[in-house]
Amino acid sequence: MKFTSLTTVIITAAAMASVDIASAAGGPDILGVPGQSGCASGYSTYNNGNDFGYKVGPNGHSQSWTPCPCKGCCNVIHAADGTTVADCVT
Numbered sequence: 898m899k900f901t902s903l904t905t906v907i908i909t910a911a912a913m914a915s916v917d918i919a920s921a922a923g924g925p926d927i928l929g930v931p932g933q934s935g936c937a938s939g940y941s942t943y944n945n946g947n948d949f950g951y952k953v954g955p956n957g958h959s960q961s962w963t964p965c966p967c968k969g970c971c972n973v974i975h976a977a978d979g980t981t982v983a984d985c986v987t
Contacts, residue, residue: 931954933981934952935950936948943962966985970985
């Protein structure tokens with residue numbers, strides 16, 4: 898009978914979870930207020946350092962990203978109902 902240690906099971910599960918999370922991510926992890934949008938730039942590993950808009954999910958981490966084609970062209974639009982949307986202005 899072969900026994901697998903609890904440590905091996907935990908390490909394997911953690912490694913599988915991190916691969917899953919990494920493959921599901923589309924851009925940098927940015928913390929913010931759930932439901933709000935913002936602009937960011939300067940991430941050399943994402944969108945060649947150009948601007949991008951992002952939307953913060955219910956867990957306080959960015960969940961969607963909108964790459965812009967330039968630097969300094971992302972704009973956050975504030976709606977009357979208090980919501981925000983990030984857009985690229987070219």
